[in-house]
Amino acid sequence: MKKILVPVVVSILICRFMYAQSDVTQVNLPKRIFIGDTAEVRYTFRSSVNFFSDMNNSETLREIDSKSLGFNCETDDYTVTKASLGRSGSLYTFSLTFIPWHTGDINFPPFDLARAIYGTTSFTFSIDIQPVPVSSILQKADDRTLRPPAGPLLLPGTVYALYAAAVIILFLLVVLIRVIVKWPVICNAREEKKILRSYARNAKELLRRIRLLGKAGTQISDIQFCSDLQRLIRRYLDFRYGYHFSTVITSQFMTVFNNVTAGTLSDKKQKAAEELVSVLSRTDYIRYAHDSIDSNRLPAEQYSTKLSEEEREQLLERIRDAVDSFEEVQ
Numbered sequence: 001m002k003k004i005l006v007p008v009v010v011s012i013l014i015c016r017f018m019y020a021q022s023d024v025t026q027v028n029l030p031k032r033i034f035i036g037d038t039a040e041v042r043y044t045f046r047s048s049v050n051f052f053s054d055m056n057n058s059e060t061l062r063e064i065d066s067k068s069l070g071f072n073c074e075t076d077d078y079t080v081t082k083a084s085l086g087r088s089g090s091l092y093t094f095s096l097t098f099i100p101w102h103t104g105d106i107n108f109p110p111f112d113l114a115r116a117i118y119g120t121t122s123f124t125f126s127i128d129i130q131p132v133p134v135s136s137i138l139q140k141a142d143d144r145t146l147r148p149p150a151g152p153l154l155l156p157g158t159v160y161a162l163y164a165a166a167v168i169i170l171f172l173l174v175v176l177i178r179v180i181v182k183w184p185v186i187c188n189a190r191e192e193k194k195i196l197r198s199y200a201r202n203a204k205e206l207l208r209r210i211r212l213l214g215k216a217g218t219q220i221s222d223i224q225f226c227s228d229l230q231r232l233i234r235r236y237l238d239f240r241y242g243y244h245f246s247t248v249i250t251s252q253f254m255t256v257f258n259n260v261t262a263g264t265l266s267d268k269k270q271k272a273a274e275e276l277v278s279v280l281s282r283t284d285y286i287r288y289a290h291d292s293i294d295s296n297r298l299p300a301e302q303y304s305t306k307l308s309e310e311e312r313e314q315l316l317e318r319i320r321d322a323v324d325s326f327e328e329v330q
Contacts, residue, residue, distance in 0.1 A: 022046045023091070026130050033134050035100055038081070041108075043094040043129055051085060051092060051117055061086045068116045071109040078106050085117070094127060105131035199240060203327045206236040207320060214316050222307045226283035233276055233319065240326060250280045272325035275318055282315070 023046040033039045052059055064083040066073045073080035082097035094113065100106050114125040179186070209232050213225065220228070237245040243260045245253070257273050258265075265273065286305050307315075 028132050033100060033132065034137050035103060035134060038097065038099055039132070041096045041098070041129055041132055043096070043127060044091065045094075046091050047125070048090060049114070049123075049125060051113070052087060054118075060088065062117070064116055068119075070111045070116065077102055078108075083116075085113070096129065100132075100134040103134050103136045105133055107131050199327060202236060202239045203323050206232055206323060210316050210319055214313060217309065222305070223287050225307065225312065226286045229315065229319070230280060230283050230287075233280065236323070237276075250277065250284050253277050253280060268325050268328070272322035275322045279315055279318055279322075 023044070025044045027042045027044070029040045029042065030037070052062065055062060062085050064085060066080045066083045069080075069083060078098045078100050080096060080098045082095075084095045086093045086095065096108070098106075108129045110126055110128040112124050113127045114121045114123060210229070213228055213232070216225070231246075234246040234248075237243075241257075241260050243256070245256070248256045254273065254277055257277075286307065289305050
């Protein structure tokens with residue numbers, strides 16, 4: 001029985017010697033790791049096992065699929081991004097690149113390096129990485145060592161987004177400055193449009209009322225017709241020129257009109273004003289010369305105080321033409 005046990009024990013001791021690791025060292029890069037950094041653990045050991053037996057003798061580095069390490073490479077604590085094994089004679093360096101997601105010690109589970117490289121093997125070669133400390137960003141104030149300049153921490157495509165945002169902000173700034181500079185002009189233009197709209201409503205109201213007046217026909221007397229017509233004309237001019245034309249007698253109408261407009265009327269509007277004065281004079285005569293001696297004078301079309309249906313329509317048409325001239329935009 002003893003003769004059988006001796007070879008077995010010797011075989012086990014030989015295997016352990018062959019697959020043992022010595023001169024083990026571990027280096028963490030960078031020396032001080034913070035959350036979100038890309039860090040690297042370099043686990044160096046010496047072993048008689050040839051982990052490059054399936055590769056050319058000149059190869060000194062082999063990539064290792066992180067999924068073959070036998071543990072979850074993406075957790076709430078860390079994310080493993082790369083694994084590799086380098087050699088220099090019998091000295092090997094296993095490199096594990098990862099990103100930590102919390103402060104404190106990061107503990108990687110032990111794994112079988114031989115199985116990670118070759119899959120199912122007849123021997124095991126365990127790697128047990130020591131805990132890797134991760135510091136808090138708030139502790140950086142105590143770090144007095146100089147660090148090399150680092151690039152900006154931006155997500156891919158962020159630079160273009162910032163450029164686009166800068167262009168948009170610059171464009172909006174230029175627009176804002178132009179608006180500020182031209183604000184008085186803009187306000188004046190808005191006020192002018194508002195006034196023109198009110199003038200248009202005033203003219204539209206006058207035309208609507210004289211249309212109703214024309215439809216009344218013989219239902220109202222000539223005197224009532226002329227009174228209503230004068231009232232509508234004067235109300236229109238009151239609003240259009242901001243002056244109480246309702247209080248101005250017809251004989252002084254053109255004098256007051258020229259004073260109010262300061263002689264700025266175009267020839268067309270001046271003629272329109274004279275046309276309205278002519279209508280006012282005719283309607284005044286009908287209102288106040290009714291049954292007078294003058295009403296019997298000849299020619300009848302000039303002195304008669306009675307309006308025919310045709311003359312009523314002519315008076316309304318003259319007012320429409322005059323209003324169109326006043327509201328025409330020059």
